[in-house]
Amino acid sequence: MQHIFLAKLTIEKIVFSFVVGLTITLVSFQAQANQVAAQLPPATRYALIAKKLIDKIETDTQSTNQYFPPASTLKIVTALAAKLELGDEFRFQTALTQSGNSYALLFSGDPTLSSENIKQLLGNIKSTSSGLISGDIWLDNTAFTGYDKAVGWPWDIVGVCYSAPASAINIDGNCIQSSIYTEKDGTTRVYVPEQYPVYVMTDAEAVSEQQQKSRYCDLELYPTQENHYQLSGCLAERAKPLPLKFAVQNTNLYAQRVVYRLLNQLGLQLKGEIKIGKMPKAGKVIATHQSEPLPVLLDTMLKDSDNLIADTLTKSIGRHYYQQAGSFNNGTEAIKEVISKQTGISLKDEQLVDGSGLSRNNRFQTSSMFQILHYIWKHDKTLGLINLLPSSGESGTLQYRRSMREEMIKGRIKAKSGSLYGTYNMAGYGLDEKGKPSAVFIQFVTDYFPPEVDSEVPVEAPLVTFEKSFYRQVVELSK
DSSP states (O other): OOEEEEEEEETTEEEEEEEOOSSOOHHHHHHHHHHHHHTSOTTOEEEEEEEEOOSSOOOOTTSSOOEEOOGGGHHHHHHHHHHHHTOTTOOOEEEEEEETTEEEEEOOOOTTOOHHHHHHHHGGGHHHHTTEEOSOEEEEOTTBOSOSSOTTOOGGGTTBGGGOOOOSOOSGGGEEEEEEEEOTTSOEEEEOOTTSOOEEEEOOEEEOHHHHHHTTOOEEEEEOTTSEEEEEEEEEOOSSOEEEEEEOSOHHHHHHHHHHHHHHHHTOEESSOEEESOOSSOOEEEEEEEOOOHHHHHHHHHHHTOHHHHHHHHHHHHHHHHTSOBOHHHHHHHHHHHHHHHHOOOOTTSBOSOSSSOOTTOBEEHHHHHHHHHHHHHTHHHHOOGGGSOBTTTSGGGTTOGGGOSTTTTTSEEEEEEEETTEEEEEEEEEOTTSOEEEEEEEEEESOOOOOOOOSSOOOOHHHHHHHHHHHHHHHHHO
């Protein structure tokens, strides 16, 4: 059996354990391992595992019980729990109901729901009201409760779309697309398509690249709960507009405004109000919209590292498991319970606060991630999760990853990446010549802060050099 394990607290303290296989001698492997370790800056903390896949789990617990921020590799755990608890037939459902002269839209947290989907649902009102709604329209957001943003999401990223709130009401990914232009008089202007009911203003200056650097001035975003966005600071002069994507801050207010706009488009007159919450009296279902089934959602979540899908699935797992409104709290606890009861893998010591890995408060051990990956491989015929992972140099978030575009690495790894400030992770499988999983590997790298290089000649980042070396070993191990 070929087996590689490398754990590190500092560059000076490295622990190796290995079993020599037919193609890797002790001398050559130790030399390779030293070369891999030497690529990273001295203070970087990391743990690496690469093992041949066998039926029996053999894990070195002596050196794999350190905590690391999992970042988006946590989505592998979320995907497994969703498969086990929700099942392949699971779909998010949004329903339109009627009670007397009032209507309700019952939201379930569908992360793929579009404004066009809602328009189609509201279009069914015409057949029952002749275009006049004398009562109210309720936007039922009670499927989820608690925070829309998980504890540990940094304040400085909540205005951008990859950290959009995971609400019961999600429309168009809770993402607003716009653009900012630099003007010749040193000012900037913003364009927002009219379908977005938000306000975006700018007093950012248009400056030269040299001025931006000397003034230590960047473009800054200040969002509010009224879905107002202020752009300030500096933007280097551009010939073309800079695309921007803002995350909706108040999903309830945003939904109210979207529904008002859709009613006008449909020619529906509302005498009452658009209210948030549960309609006082339950109504009969007039129409429903369903998302794609779970496997399709997971394919997008894993290949594109979609945070909104991951976190709404987390809340849905909590809702389904505990039979109460879903939340980050009960969702992450349900993930632990489901995996423990159905796989025998204990995650009681892991620190989970969301399902996407976006929170800086999450902590995971390589030994636990190894057990999860091993279980997924052993039950791949029923789970079908490995094929949903991105393929090195070919698909998803790994398609253009510089360290995975070498010919010998391209297409030979199925894995989930994960990155946060100073953290660069990878977890997945090495494939044999037939494209079958043959080895499992984990790369947890954190506290990675390379020295700045001021050079006109492109210089390969230490992380890229490090990853290329490691992935070559994973591919060799998988043969």
